[in-house]
Amino acid sequence: MHDSLTFGLLCFTTFFTLMNPLGLVPVFITMTSTLDTEQKVTTARKATIAAMVTLIVFAFSGQLLFKFFGISADAFRVVGGIIFLFVGMDMLNARLTTTKITQSEVKSYVNDISITPLAIPMICGPGAITSSIVLMEDAHTLLRKCVLVGSIAVIGILTYIILVGATKISRLLGEVGNNVMMRLMGLIVMVIAVEFFFAGLTPFLQKIFIK
Template identity: 65%
Template sequence: MTEDIYTFAILVFTSFFTLINPVSSMPVFMTMTANLSKKRRVQTAKKATIVALITLILFAFSGQILFNFFGISVNSFRIVGGVIFFAMGWDMLQARLGSMKHTVEEEKIDAYVEDISITPLAIPMICGPGAITNAIVLMEDSHTVMHKAVLLGIITLVILLTYLIYVGGSKIIDFLGETGNKVMMRLMGLIVMVIAVEFFFSGLKPIVIDILNS
C-alpha cells in the first residue's frame, strides 16, 4: 500500500510539473510584468498561482461533470487556449506587454495586475488544458482517501514551486534592464505564437477528423 502511494505520488508530481512547466513559462511571466515594481510582480505571481490552484482543484472534483454538462471537450479548450496565446504572443512581438508605467494611476496598475494574473497567466498558461485533464483523470484514478489527499497535496506543491520560480525570475528582469526586456519580450512573443499554433491545431485536428468520419 505504501509503495503504491509513493508510485502514485511520483506519477502525479512528474506529470503536473511537466504539464505546467513553470521554468519555460517563467520568461513569459517576466516579460508581462517587466515594468511593474517588484511588489506588483510578486502580487501578480501570487494571484495567478492561487487562481490556478483553485481552478485545478475544482476541475479535479467536478471537471468531468462540468465538461459533460456543458458539452465541452478538451480539444475545444485547446483551441481557445491557442487563440488566447496567439493574441498574447502578438502583443509581446510588438513589445506592448508590460508597458504599464509606474507613473500611471494606481487604479490602472491594479486593473492590469488583476487582468493578466487571471488570463493568460493563471488560465491557460499555468492551468492549461493538459493540467486540467490530468487533474480530472488522476482524481478518477484515486480510489482511496489517501490517494486523493496525495493528489491535492502534490498539486499544491507544484503550484507553490511555480510561484517561487516566477518570483525568483524577477531578479533577471532587474538585471536585463528595459532594453534587454524588450528584446526578450519579442523573442518570447515568437515562441508563444508557435506554442499557440500547436495548441490550436492539436485541438482542431481531432474535431475535424470526427466531422469527416461522421
C-alpha cells in the first residue's frame, strides 16, 4: 500500500507540473473572451475530457502506437512547438479577442479550440503524453494502473475547476485587461513554442550530424 501511495504521489505531481492548469488560465481567458459563461464552461469541459481520454489512451497503447507508426516523443515536441508558435502570434496580435463569432459558428468554434490547441497540446502536451506512457511501464500491478488512471482523472477535474473559475477573472479584467494579458501571454507562449520546437529538433539534428 505504501508503495502505491508513493507511486500515486509521483503520478500526481508529474501530471500537475506538466499539465500546469494554473498556467492555462490567461490563455483560456483570451481564447474564450468572445464566448458567454455557458460556452466557456462547455469549452473547459470538452477540453479537459479530451485531454484525460488522450492521456489514458496513450498510457495503455502509447508504446504500441509509437512503434507501429514509427514516431517519437520528440516529433510531438516539434509539432507542439509549431502549434504554440501560431497561437502565440495570434495572441500577440490580439486576433483572438477581435475575432467575431456569430451564433451559428459558436458550436464549431468551441469544438475547434477545445480539442486543439486547448486539450492538445496545451493541457495534454508531449511531456504529459510521454509521462503517461513511461509511468504505465512502471505500473506493474493492477493497483498501480488504477492509481495512474485516478491521478489523471483528479488532475483533469482540478483543471476543469480552475478553467471554469477563469471566467470570473475575465470579468474583473475587462476588455483592456484581457488585451494586455493576451499580448503578454502571447510572448510567453511563443517562447514556450521555441523551447518545445528545439527540444524536439535537437535529437534529430544530433542523429544527422553526430555519428
